[in-house]
Structures are given as C-alpha cells and as structure tokens.
Amino acid sequence: MIRADFIVTYWVIFWYVFYVTGYIHQNPAPALWIVFMSNLFIFLAMIYYRVKVKTLLYYAVFIFFSKILLLWTIRDMPIQRKDILATAGMFIMYFGWILWEDKFSLLQHSMDIFENKYSTPAMMGMNRLFP
Numbered sequence: 364m365i366r367a368d369f370i371v372t373y374w375v376i377f378w379y380v381f382y383v384t385g386y387i388h389q390n391p392a393p394a395l396w397i398v399f400m401s402n403l404f405i406f407l408a409m410i411y412y413r414v415k416v417k418t419l420l421y422y423a424v425f426i427f428f429s430k431i432l433l434l435w436t437i438r439d440m441p442i443q444r445k446d447i448l449a450t451a452g453m454f455i456m457y458f459g460w461i462l463w464e465d466k467f468s469l470l471q472h473s474m475d476i477f478e479n480k481y482s483t484p485a486m487m488g489m490n491r492l493f494p
Contacts (some may be wrong), residue, residue: 389449
C-alpha cells in the first residue's frame with residue numbers, strides 16, 4: 364500500500380481541514396482544482412482503457428468526497444494571489460518530500476488502478492467496505 368503522505372490529495376485535504384478550522388488563512392481551492400482536474404483526466408483515461416465499473420465507481424466516490432464536496436464548501440471564498448503562491452509552495456514541498464524519500468517509483472504504482480489493483484488507502488478502504 365502507498366502511504367498517504369506520498370499522495371498529493373491527502374496533503375490538500377489536510378490543508379483544507381486546517382483552512383476551514385481557521386489555523387491556515389490561505390485558501391486551498393487552487394490546489395483542490397489542480398488535483399480535481401488531474402483526477403478527472405485519470406477518470407476519463409480509466410473509461411478509455413475500459414477499467415471495471417466497480418473501480419470506476421470507487422474512484423468517482425473518492426473524487427466526489429475528496430474534491431467536489433470540499434470545493435463546494437469553500438465556493439464563496441475568494442481566491443487571492445497568496446492562495447496561488449501557497450499552492451505553488453505546497454506542490455514544491457510535496458515534490459521535495461517525494462525526492463527526499465526517493466519515492467518517485469511509488470507514483471507509478473498509483474497507476475495500478477488501470478489494472479483494477481488498489482494500492483492507495485482510499486481505494487483499498489472502499490474495496491474492503493464494498494467488496
């Protein structure tokens with residue numbers, strides 16, 4: 364299983380939690396949009412490569428709860444320059460962490476979903492809950 368700290372979505376979700384609780388003042392919406400668009404691209408690729416419907420449903424549920432729902436809750440919050448800079452900083456820290464841990468090979472394993480293999484925490488959890 365791929366650890367959550369190696370998946371950028373979890374970084375953005377933690378940022379969102381700190382933002383809505385008031386601990387961080389930079390809006391995570393730009394980062395949420397970036398990861399949402401990348402997940403949407405992956406979802407369309409999964410359809411193209413004829414991934415099992417069960418896997419598509421798991422991924423759609425994950426996208427809904429980890430991106431769409433979060434974006435909906437902060438839809439009225441303005442995006443400022445500092446938010447975009449914070450997004451760039453977060454992605455730099457993420458890629459720095461991946462380099463530090465020498466885990467670029469794990470990014471390839473996250474594409475196991477195209478072979479209906481579940482190697483991320485969310486997908487493994489849904490597979491256990493709804494076999």
